[in-house]
Amino acid sequence: MSRAQPRPSARKSPTERAVEITDAARVLALEHGLTAVTLRSVAARVGVTPALVAHYEPSMDALLAATFTTIVSAEIDEVERLIGDAPTPTARLAALIDTLLDGTRDDVTVVWVEAWALGRRNEVLAASVRAQMDAWQAVVQGIVEAGVAGGEFQATDAAAVAWQVLGMIDGLNALALVRWGDAAARGSLIGAAVEGMLGLARGALAAARAAEPAAGRVVEASDRGR
Amino acid sequence: MSRAQPRPSARKSPTERAVEITDAARVLALEHGLTAVTLRSVAARVGVTPALVAHYEPSMDALLAATFTTIVSAEIDEVERLIGDAPTPTARLAALIDTLLDGTRDDVTVVWVEAWALGRRNEVLAASVRAQMDAWQAVVQGIVEAGVAGGEFQATDAAAVAWQVLGMIDGLNALALVRWGDAAARGSLIGAAVEGMLGLARGALAAARAAEPAAGRVVEASDRGR
């Protein structure tokens, strides 16, 4: 029989080990924030020595940036999948706002807020933040442009509208992070605000939201810490 | 004649020294963010030993919280003074949005963002953040309630509107902090958004803004680092 003591970690293939490390970093970031992703904490989670993590990652700054990118791009993909079914741009926008403000993604919001702060002293991370912001903006801008093309929305600068919508969402989420008591009321008024920006009739977004069953976030077990 | 070497710092009265320390902390936070406010950096700026700073402040967590409160409450006072002249709630709201989004307060925005992040590991700071958020919310809510009372605004929940407006402003500022290229376009669309939330006519806020000369931020020399 094999000994009961956990062996000092079996030797694994580089790719397998690399995945373990980036996975551990991702889970740690989602559980305790980007600040909790340190050489030692990642090593402890994987069950190896800090030196091995340093061996696999060029620097912790880079690992932080990669972790941030992984988390946020996964969020983007997930949200795009969620709102893909909605028939009209109005419905897609309503669904996007709905799911981003329902409070189920507070872990990602923490990552965003910390990335904003850490990005001031981590240039690699700052670049990743800008890239992911652009990616988000492209998604929203696409919806807005489709709405304008179809005559649903009135907007002269779709890009600017996209930035504003994102800023509003991020701000409300960050705010709810500290003042979580008011989290329930997050999505109520932003609809009216967006309607104002897009020349929509009062309640148009809420109506589109009511039509859709407002699918919740799919949480896979592997995404969560044990 | 006195020796040319800077003497190891003259002995001062406790209150005077306390002011020096909190001032140094404030300037450091505005110049390089809350993370730059350390026992040693504050001591170096004042020209004393780290031990003396520790002697005057109960803990660095507390000093951080106090510094944050000082900076933000000063911002609130200043903005309240700036918008005080505006005749109507609509004009006051327009002036508030205008001055908060004109990009002259990015140093304070950095403090906000860092406070959100640090507050997750500094309970004293987190409490200060909540308190200052409440203070800001009270200001905005006051304007909204006045507007509703006077028939200018249509809103059933002034408190909720205030939170949303603040969230939007914070989000746009935080976003502009990273993507500063788009800073110029910050204030353009939010007017329409707020009009949507308050049942205002299209362009009502912009019209009120045009009437006021949009006073800039007053920067005193003592507020800045040397």
Added chain:
DNA sequence: ACTATTATTGATCATACGATCAACAAGAGG
């Protein structure tokens, strides 16, 4: 002028961080 108070220092501790490198050992190839 003497003394008591106290503002201030220097030294030091404990912790946590990222990073490096020689040495070890597990597996692959012959």
Added chain:
DNA sequence: CCTCTTGTTGATCGTATGATCAATAATAGT
């Protein structure tokens, strides 16, 4: 079965953080 490659470790360095405490020196009070 032996050897070479390489995944992995242990030890260690350098830096930065907050915090404590006995000792010192400057001031205030008498």
